[in-house]
Amino acid sequence: MSISYLEAIREAQSLALENDENVFIYGQDVGAFGGAFKATKNLFQKYPDRVIDSPISEDAMVGLAVGAAIEGMRPIIEMQFADFSSVGFNQIVNQAATLFWRTAVPCPITIRLPSGGTPGSGPFHSQCMETIYAHYPGTIVMTPATVEDAYSMLLEAIAIDDPVIFCEHKYLYYHLKSDSLPKQTLPAKSARIVRSGRHATVVTYSAMLHEALRAADNMKNDGYEIEVVDLRCIKPIDMSTVLGSIARTGRVLAIGEAFPWGGVTSEIISRISSEGFNLLDAPPVRLNSIDTPIPYHPDLWRYHRPTASSVEEELRKLIRE
Amino acid sequence: MANSANQNQKLNGKLSTIAVDTYRWMVLARTFEDRISNIYRAGKIVGGVYVGKGQEAFSASLASQLMKGQDIYSPLIRDMAGRAAFGEPLIDAARTYLGSAQGPSVGRDGNVHRGNSQEGMPTMISHLGAMISVVCGMLFARRLRKKLNTVVGAACIGDGATSTGAFHEALNMAAVEKLPLIISIANNQFAYSTPTDRQFACNELVDRAAGYGVNGININGTDLVECIEGFEKVISLARAGDGPQIVVGNLLRLSGHGEHDDAPYVSNEMRSSDLGQDCLLKAKNKIIEESWCTENECNEIQEQATVEVNAAIAQAESEKGPNPYSHDWNAYSSPSFRK
Structure with missing residues (x-):
């Protein structure tokens, strides 16, 4: 058996719908059509009352989810692309994220954001929005990088009593496969050391995990052992695992596909600098996309985002420091 | 003839009860807000x-005809009268304005930002139009859950909020979903200082209803009886499954936007008009x-307030x-994510 990252997301939703009548999916084209990426394929046929097409109204979709959550439901909102969640931004950060703080009423909603770049998708179908939502108090932001995490973390997201922004990477939808769904799972808020090493630590998440692992593989031939930490959840951040790794390696590179100004990698570097400065043998480094909108042409796109080769280049510089 | 007379008497009897009940909440709201000011x-x-x-007649006439413990009522900033009529304890309002730790938001939010969603009254955020889709979600x-039955949900806004994307998205969504939603629009002629001719270009706001495929009525928001009868009609239609309803109440805000504002932008001509x-x-x-x-009974209502x-x-x-x-x-609410 082989299951893709996308199928894992579909299976998690199917199980959640089966186990809890309070779960429903609301989003554009999610019903009979099965979603733009087929993340809800066949779910409408099994649960016609709870897999529902919405109008193209991201603001109202999230507002509806908050209202339903107030009534005790556990809605899953599918944004067709993460980029379009900007239209629902107000309801996410001001309504959903503040609800519990203001009213003591939990807001158990999951907002699925098909995120990140694929060749040819251009500026408005490629964005990574995790930083924007992580900035606001009250949100939990998950960024699964593996088939197993896509499944188990989505189930956990749906079960959590707070709004979860679930950033699932479109590049991984079809490229990433696993033999089976996980039996045992790590809590979503815990980072995972995916690869052990001693020369430097890479801290990353989502699709960039795989670029980091490829870079680490390439460098192994030269005798370099790179430790790779997958954050899994970028809010909150599991700093204990990050600092524990740096205590072993003394060097760190933080990688994110998102734009470079502010964001997850700068948060990581900032925290390492203040909480683990004495662990460092070299200045901490970060690598993000170029600070322009995301280009359409595949050659420009590949150059715009971090790749195994640019990661390797940064790591070699870091180790030489 | 006799039957018709009985019918009129009966209707008049019901109207008089609702009118006096609604008037009590109007007086309570005015008295409270004068004190708070x-x-x-x-x-x-x-x-x-x-x-x-x-705006008290327009606000309270809606809420006093909703069923407490069943219906949903989402007030906005000028709905002290409606809040009271829907059952908000006066002490919640006093505590929120005065920053008591025992208020519904325990000091985390103030003034008009209070509610009780378990009782069907969600707590507003400041972004206009944003509560309409929340009421849609509750419905x-x-x-x-197959518990809708004859429930209706009401969302209150003003003329300014009708210019927001949130208003359009939520109303369109409610129409598509055929939800029993009532949008009460208090057209008080100004959004802060901006007059309605800088807010919308249709002759009447209620003209928009047709574009969304919903029913809409226009009423004189300064007239208690017209407000009661208008809301009674749309509440009945919504309960009967006729989908979203818009009620536009034409009136004038008799204060500034807030008590910090003496509203110099309101002309004397408008102040002395019917509005x-x-x-x-x-x-x-x-x-x-x-x-x-009687006048004495009205005075007693005031004294009690x-x-x-x-x-x-x-x-x-x-x-x-x-x-x-x-x-x-x-x-965070989730124990595993709390500090």
Whole structure:
């Protein structure tokens, strides 16, 4: 058996719908059509009352989810692309994220954001929005990088009593496969050391995990052992695992596909600098996309985002420091 | 002929009961907000004070005809009268304005940002139009659980909020989902200082209803009886499954945007027009004229409101504010994510 990252997301939703009548999916084209990426394929046929097409109204979709959550439901909102969640931004950060703080009423909603770049998708179908939502108090932001995490973390997201922004990477939808769904799972808020090493630590998440692992593989031939930490959840951040790794390696590179100004990698570097400065043998480094909108042409796109080769280049510089 | 006379008497009897009930909430709201404004001017309230002076008839006529414990009511900043009519305890309002730690938001939010969603009254955020889709979601959830029955949900906004994308998206969504939603639009002629001709270009706001495929009515928001009858009609239609309803109440805000604003942008001509009539005075005159209450009984309603307001404010004033050092500084609800 082989299951893709996308199928894992579909299976998690199917199980959640089966186990809890309070779960429903609301989003554009999610019903009979099965979603733009087929993340809800066949779910409408099994649960016609709870897999529902919405109008193209991201603001109202999230507002509806908050209202339903107030009534005790556990809605899953599918944004067709993460980029379009900007239209629902107000309801996410001001309504959903503040609800519990203001009213003591939990807001158990999951907002699925098909995120990140694929060749040819251009500026408005490629964005990574995790930083924007992580900035606001009250949100939990998950960024699964593996088939197993896509499944188990989505189930956990749906079960959590707070709004979860679930950033699932479109590049991984079809490229990433696993033999089976996980039996045992790590809590979503815990980072995972995916690869052990001693020369430097890479801290990353989502699709960039795989670029980091490829870079680490390439460098192994030269005798370099790179430790790779997958954050899994970028809010909150599991700093204990990050600092524990740096205590072993003394060097760190933080990688994110998102734009470079502010964001997850700068948060990581900032925290390492203040909480683990004495662990460092070299200045901490970060690598993000170029600070322009995301280009359409595949050659420009590949150059715009971090790749195994640019990661390797940064790591070699870091180790030489 | 005799039957028709009986029918009229019966209808008149029902109207008189609702009118007097609604009038009580109007008086309570005006009395409370006058007191709060005075306290604000004395420098004892931190943050803004936003009152519904001139809008009480429109606000309370909707809420007093909703079924408490069943229906949903989402008030906005000028709905003190509606909140009271829907069952909000006066002490909640006093505590929120005066920053008591025992208020519904425990000092985390102030003034008009209060509610009780378990009782069907969600707590507003400041972004206009944003609460409409939340009411849609509450209705949607009940329908999914097959508990909608004859429930209706009402969302209150003003003329300014009708210019937002949130208003358009939510109303369109409610129409697509055929939800029993009532959008009550208090057209008080100004969004802060901006007049309606800078807010919309249709002749009447209610003209928009047709574009969304929903029913809409236009009423004189200063006239208690017209407000009661207008809301009674749309509530019945929504309960009967006729989908979203829009009610536009034409009136004038008889205050500034907040108590910090003396509203120099409102012309004397507009103040002295029919729109500028005080709905509370008009309601009292009507009630006395129709012999639904005597003047003495109206005065008793006022005296009782004063007693209730004094008691609520005295209690809230005697209570402590939140202690930042022992405050629960957690934005998360889930135990595994709390600090």
